[in-house]
Amino acid sequence: MRSKAEVLMHPVRMKILQALMQNKEGGLSTLEMITVIKDVPQATLYRHIQILVDENIIHVIKERKVRSVTEKFYSLHEGAARLNDADWKGLSKEQKINYISNYQLVLLSQYQHYLQSLEDKAQDEDSATFSFIELTLTDEQFTYFHQELNGLVTKYYQMNNLTEEAETRTIAINIIPKT
Numbered sequence: 542m543r544s545k546a547e548v549l550m551h552p553v554r555m556k557i558l559q560a561l562m563q564n565k566e567g568g569l570s571t572l573e574m575i576t577v578i579k580d581v582p583q584a585t586l587y588r589h590i591q592i593l594v595d596e597n598i599i600h601v602i603k604e605r606k607v608r609s610v611t612e613k614f615y616s617l618h619e620g621a622a623r624l625n626d627a628d629w630k631g632l633s634k635e636q637k638i639n640y641i642s643n644y645q646l647v648l649l650s651q652y653q654h655y656l657q658s659l660e661d662k663a664q665d666e667d668s669a670t671f672s673f674i675e676l677t678l679t680d681e682q683f684t685y686f687h688q689e690l691n692g693l694v695t696k697y698y699q700m701n702n703l704t705e706e707a708e709t710r711t712i713a714i715n716i717i718p719k720t
Contacts, residue, residue, distance in 0.1 A: 548596045550640045553589045555647045561617045568602045568616035
């Protein structure tokens with residue numbers, strides 16, 4: 542039996558979840574995922590999709606018959622791809638380091654693909670941003686800040702702005718307390 546953290550920690554599964562987050566409305570078929578996640582062999586992708594289905598993190602939202610094969614479309618169970626406090630606290634130091642390392646590698650890979658797409662389009666303007674700040678807050682202020690930040694991110698995540706002008710942007714937030 543795998544823990545939720547072990548399921549989510551895997552780099553291939555992180556890529557699958559990220560692809561599904563970017564395609565919330567109609568979901569994605571495995572074949573569509575293969576075109577989005579180009580660096581993962583098809584058999585490996587199928588295996589990791591099945592793990593996510595078995596762990597109830599993603600589910601089939603529709604099926605389409607294509608010749609003699611049924612093509613399944615997958616979607617993310619809202620909130621299922623998050624670790625709660627108990628999940629996180631149950632991890633060893635090594636597991637936490639591995640999780641953060643995989644998380645950072647996924648971000649790095651995504652940024653590399655983004656830069657390559659700018660180059661392919663002969664576009665010079667890089668609109669990615671990075672911030673690093675230290676806040677000095679009481680525990681109460683931090684709790685309020687954290688709740689507000691989660692509320693803001695959730696608000697915009699749930700908007701599902703599918704107009705032609707809307708572009709997907711990855712927002713990655715790390716909060717590391719000072720000891």
